[in-house]
Amino acid sequence: MCYGAIEAGGTKFVCAVADENLKIIKKVQIPTTSPQETFKQIFSFFNAYDLKAIGIGSFGPIGTNPNQDNYGYILATPKKGWTNFDFLGTLKKRYDIPVVWTTDVNAAAYGELLMGAAQGKTSCLYLTVGTGIGGGVIMDGQIFQGIASPEMGHIYVKRHPQDEYEGICPYHHDCLEGLAAGPSLEARAGIKGQDLPIDHPVWDIQAYYIAQALMTYTLTLSPEVIVLGGGVMNQDHLLRKIRQEFTTQMAGYVETPDVEEYIVRWGLPNKSGIIGSLLLAQTIS
Amino acid sequence: MCYGAIEAGGTKFVCAVADENLKIIKKVQIPTTSPQETFKQIFSFFNAYDLKAIGIGSFGPIGTNPNQDNYGYILATPKKGWTNFDFLGTLKKRYDIPVVWTTDVNAAAYGELLMGAAQGKTSCLYLTVGTGIGGGVIMDGQIFQGIASPEMGHIYVKRHPQDEYEGICPYHHDCLEGLAAGPSLEARAGIKGQDLPIDHPVWDIQAYYIAQALMTYTLTLSPEVIVLGGGVMNQDHLLRKIRQEFTTQMAGYVETPDVEEYIVRWGLPNKSGIIGSLLLAQTIS
Numbered sequence: 001m002c003y004g005a006i007e008a009g010g011t012k013f014v015c016a017v018a019d020e021n022l023k024i025i026k027k028v029q030i031p032t033t034s035p036q037e038t039f040k041q042i043f044s045f046f047n048a049y050d051l052k053a054i055g056i057g058s059f060g061p062i063g064t065n066p067n068q069d070n071y072g073y074i075l076a077t078p079k080k081g082w083t084n085f086d087f088l089g090t091l092k093k094r095y096d097i098p099v100v101w102t103t104d105v106n107a108a109a110y111g112e113l114l115m116g117a118a119q120g121k122t123s124c125l126y127l128t129v130g131t132g133i134g135g136g137v138i139m140d141g142q143i144f145q146g147i148a149s150p151e152m153g154h155i156y157v158k159r160h161p162q163d164e165y166e167g168i169c170p171y172h173h174d175c176l177e178g179l180a181a182g183p184s185l186e187a188r189a190g191i192k193g194q195d196l197p198i199d200h201p202v203w204d205i206q207a208y209y210i211a212q213a214l215m216t217y218t219l220t221l222s223p224e225v226i227v228l229g230g231g232v233m234n235q236d237h238l239l240r241k242i243r244q245e246f247t248t249q250m251a252g253y254v255e256t257p258d259v260e261e262y263i264v265r266w267g268l269p270n271k272s273g274i275i276g277s278l279l280l281a282q283t284i285s
Numbered sequence: 286m287c288y289g290a291i292e293a294g295g296t297k298f299v300c301a302v303a304d305e306n307l308k309i310i311k312k313v314q315i316p317t318t319s320p321q322e323t324f325k326q327i328f329s330f331f332n333a334y335d336l337k338a339i340g341i342g343s344f345g346p347i348g349t350n351p352n353q354d355n356y357g358y359i360l361a362t363p364k365k366g367w368t369n370f371d372f373l374g375t376l377k378k379r380y381d382i383p384v385v386w387t388t389d390v391n392a393a394a395y396g397e398l399l400m401g402a403a404q405g406k407t408s409c410l411y412l413t414v415g416t417g418i419g420g421g422v423i424m425d426g427q428i429f430q431g432i433a434s435p436e437m438g439h440i441y442v443k444r445h446p447q448d449e450y451e452g453i454c455p456y457h458h459d460c461l462e463g464l465a466a467g468p469s470l471e472a473r474a475g476i477k478g479q480d481l482p483i484d485h486p487v488w489d490i491q492a493y494y495i496a497q498a499l500m501t502y503t504l505t506l507s508p509e510v511i512v513l514g515g516g517v518m519n520q521d522h523l524l525r526k527i528r529q530e531f532t533t534q535m536a537g538y539v540e541t542p543d544v545e546e547y548i549v550r551w552g553l554p555n556k557s558g559i560i561g562s563l564l565l566a567q568t569i570s
Contacts, residue, residue, distance in 0.1 A: 061539065075540075123431060139431065146509070147509050148507045148540060150507050152504050152505050154504055155500070156443040156497055156534070158459065159443065171536045171538045172538065216440045216441070219436050219437050219439055220420075220437050220501070220502060220506055221431055222430065222431025222432050223432070252456070
């Protein structure tokens with residue numbers, strides 16, 4: 001008997017199988033093509049194992065309210081062929097076992113809480129900054145969600161005084177994701193993020209927006225720790241700038257733990273999501 | 286046997302006593318002076334009753350984490366004499382009965398959920414817009430709080446394109462409270478809020494900021510319903526403008542219930558807080 005996990009992304013799916021101690025037995029990457037083709041490969045991977053339960057962390061937006069008809073579905077997504085796809089139903093039809101269904105960022109937050117940078121806490125917020133920006137939240141050791149899966153990367157932000165970039169979000173133009181995700185860095189500077197020199201002024205602008213978002217999350221959700229992950233966070237200097245900006249913008253108004261302990265880098269780089277999904281599978285079996 | 290409740294405000298305290306069916310037996314208003322003087326009057330009111338439990342909704346910021354030394358205290362407040370005052374301890378010393386301690390806005394949210402505009406729901410967000418802006422949240426029928434009492438009135442906001450007002454918050458200048466609480470209306474227009482004509486452009490600016498905050502709360506907390514209260518919300522036309530702006534700014538990105546049902550006016554005008562405090566007293570006795 002073993003646990004299965006799927007980290008479903010817009011570019012690739014990661015599928016893994018682990019033993020009862022959560023030691024990973026096998027892991028594969030499947031390119032995200034059509035739902036039919038992708039699921040054919042998913043089934044062909046999992047069919048070799050006697051699964052006890054599966055945990056899924058999926059790209060979104062997704063239906064997370066069990067009282068609604070769209071529960072388990074991928075909702076409106078620019079990813080061709082996936083809008084209104086019954087992800088959970090398709091899986092449950094093939095495997096008659098317990099399945100945990102949540103967002104990719106919630107799964108990552110759960111992974112970071114139990115085995116990553118938020119170990120020992122009962123709550124955490126995980127924010128990924130990459131091609132897009134998304135957040136997941138655990139409160140009292142449980143996935144936190146309201147009536148819809150939160151899309152906290154799309155909050156509006158106060159403008160940096162030196163920033164005149166119009167923003168890149170197709171829905172909101174200059175929301176957080178529109179102003180601070182990876183593509184905005186490149187659009188402002190004309191250089192890819194990973195090639196931008198450390199002293200490029202674009203980093204100050206990005207730190208300003210990320211820090212502001214962390215302040216908003218602190219004032220609304222008040223988690224014990226904030227864990228930052230995703231491609232952009234591979235830049236060491238950025239974390240320092242974000243912590244400085246957070247302190248400046250909060251202006252001492254609400255007490256948080258020391259910023260070095262409150263805002264931290266992921267403890268399971270590129271693995272939070274799949275490990276979190278395995279841990280979630282374990283909770284229901 | 287009866288229930289006691291205190292709604293503690295910076296200007297006045299409301300104290301009430303209700304019977305086992307929560308019918309209010311007596312209610313008094315006490316001006317907020319020094320802690321010593323104010324509590325002398327509180328004791329003199331409650332001493333006449335055989336109380337089973339007390340619910341408190343207090344102005345803040347307050348210590349709400351039972352694991353911290355400042356639990357039950359008023360924290361840094363501009364209100365003279367109240368910073369670091371042990372509110373809960375002072376009350377518990379006099380009355381050896383169960384006490385529920387939370388923020389004024391959490392108590393109001395609880396009142397609105399059980400007996401006001403959010404009846405029948407299991408979650409709601411209550412936002413008061415008056416001299417200041419504050420929010421309280423109930424999730425799964427329980428007060429929602431992280432490690433600190435959230436101060437969601439102080440989130441930063443994207444500027445309205447026609448607004449050049451610098452903002453009035455002593456900590457953050459142009460945060461939501463600094464740009465959209467009552468005093469900011471008056472400062473922009475030179476006329477008191479209640480005397481401003483309906484077609485004054487300042488209302489558009491205010492609706493823009495309040496709606497934006499509601500979008501942020503939706504994207505982070507995702508409650509079933511948002512209840513608006515406080516002095517500024519006595520303006521009928523403002524609620525309409527806020528709903529319109531909310532729809533525009535969200536741009537269809539996240540599904541919410543119909544905006545007429547999702548963003549509503551308080552059901553217990555000026556009473557949500559004291560009724561919520563009584564209901565909270567009932568929960569622990």
